[in-house]
Amino acid sequence: MSARTVLFIAEPQSVTGIFPTLQKAGLQAGLADNLTGALGFIKKSSPCLVFCRPELQGFDAKSFLTQAQSVEGFPPVVIFSASGSAEQATEYLELGARDYWIEPLVWEKIKLVLPEPEPEPEPEPAPTVSPKSAAAAPSTPSKFQIIGRHNAVLRVLALARQVAGSKATVLISGESGTGKEMFARYLHHNSTRTDKPFVAINCAALPEHLLESELFGHEKGAFTGAINRKLGKFELADGGTILLDEITEMDLGLQAKLLRVLQESEFDRVGGVETVNIDVRVLATTNRDIETTVKEGKFRQDLFYRLNVIPLALPSLKERGDDVILLAEYFTNKFTATYGLDRLAFAEDAKKWLMSYDWPGNVRELQNLMERAVLLAGQGPIQTKHFLMGDEQWTPDDLSSIDADQQAVSETAPPSTPDEALSVMPIHEMEKRLILKSLEETTGNRTRAAELLGISVRTLRNKLNEYKKQGVEV
Known part of the structure; x- marks a missing residue:
């Protein structure tokens, strides 16, 4: 397979530093400093990815993106800038940009957005591949890709991209099921710490004395049962990122110790006498109104200010309009691939129901519902009755159409236990x-x-x- 090419539309001094790294990775780098040169290079060399710097003098990045949208098979475009705002990022994304970055360009981020290489064509078609097998293997998006086109999501996503490379603490708020941990992982994997640990801990899962040990570790003999030294989550995350999930459930006493870590980048293990220094980026999530929690005296105000350097407020699913259908289709394709099924379409009644439902469980509820619908729909299309929101939606004819093999299993294999x-x-x-x-x-x-x-x-x-x-x- 020939080497793949990445095109940079920018001033030479802003990008040539990354070229040796690309060459070591088996990639060729192209450079253009005007619209005509860029379009000519793309037509001739078919790059797999384009990086575009809107500050390039005499170059209109927005016009370039507009033209790109009208060309079939145009490579994905990443906008990178020395500075920017959430509003600018949103505008470029709406014009079709694949992503929006703040400089510098680093290989750790570039490799995450490189499209998978196309396989070499077979000399003859493989006889063992059936049409059903081929249809059951849709393209798989990046593990940490955020799915959504609604402005409410694009604004949050643009801000997340803008601050991903910094060490600033980020407080991610939103209802349960809106994807707070996914955004946290997105921040980590779009930062310069992506090759370092990402450690998550649920602050609501443990009582105070155990949570302190989990966060900061303990020395041998610190308490009954401490038979060995144990490293805490902060030490395990050194150089990387730690996610403090459900931060508002943390006890006030432990909040004071966390504040010291954020301010001084140091802590003491439980029962320890030596101070441990760390370099960790802290992210936190909450599904509560944290400012109300502060007023009620259940959360320290100084800790809130320290965590809330960058606030990311995630919208609920019912606020995201047509994203409901977009996500439903994404999850449907995901589960049909998981279970080796053909892709399924949605009947119009199912789409109307999806758009009218309130989604109290947000994206998590939608994901679970789509898995259920995929398993019940058979050959499709997915209909409202496959969401199983009420027994009255099922008729005897529906029940009799269940796969015969599944019926045989239920008839011949009684429950092994009550x-x-x-x-x-x-x-x-x-x-x-x-x-x-x-x-x-x-x-x-x-x-x-x-x-x-x-x-x-x-x-x-x-x-x-x-x-x-x-x-x-x-």
Whole structure:
């Protein structure tokens, strides 16, 4: 396969420093300093990626993007700038730019947006590949790509790109299920720390004394059961990024210790006498109104100011308009590929329902619903009844069309235990069984159990406390 080419539309002094790194990676670099030269190079050399610097004198980057949109097969364009704003980034993205970066250009970021190389053509078609197999392998987007075209998302995404390369703390707020952790990982993987650790910890999952040990580590003998020194999450994240999920659930006493870490970049292990110095970028998330929490005295004001250097407020799914359909199609393609199925279309009634639903669980709820719909739709198209929002949507004809093999399995393989049998019981009893079963399957890991159930760790903890009062051993 011949070497792939990357085109830079910029002043030579702003980009040539990266050329040796590209060559080591097996890439060729092209350079153009005007519109005619850029379009001619693209037509002749077919680069896989274009980097465009809008400050280039005599070059109109917006006009270039507009022309690019009318050319089939035009390579993706990344805008990079010495300075910029969220408004500028949004404008370029709406014109079709693949991304918007703040200088400098670094290989760690470039390699994340390079398209996968096209495979060499086979001399003859492989006879073992069926049309169904080919259709079941859609292109896979980047793991940390944010899906959305609505302005509310583009504004947040533009700001995230602008600050990704800095060390500034970022406070990501939004309702449960809006994708706060995904944005945190996006920030890390678009920073210069992308090859360093990304460590996440849920502040609601552990009581104060255990959370302190998890964050800062402990020395041998610091407390009963501390038989060895343990490194905390901050030390494990040294050089990289730490995500403090559900930060508003942290105890006030521990908040004071966290403030010292943010201000001084140092801490003491539990039971330790030596100060540990670290270089960690801190991101935090919350689904609460944190300013109200501060006024109520449940969260330190000075810590809030220290965390809120860059605020990212994520919109709820119901505020994102047509993004609902865009995300539904994305998740549908993802799950059809996962389960080896043909791609599925949406019936008009399903699209109307998706757009009219309130989505209290946001993107997470949509993702779970699309997995269910893919499994129930069979050959498609996906209809409203496949969302299973009510038994009245299913008729005897629908039920009789379930795959015959699945019927045979259900007829010949009775439940191995009573817990696996479906029986009529009160909702609260079924809920309790599901919660206890999830803890059993995760060997007591409450965070993982809560993820499986689609609830917060705090909700799970409250339920378990309720069961303890009923005499249930948990």
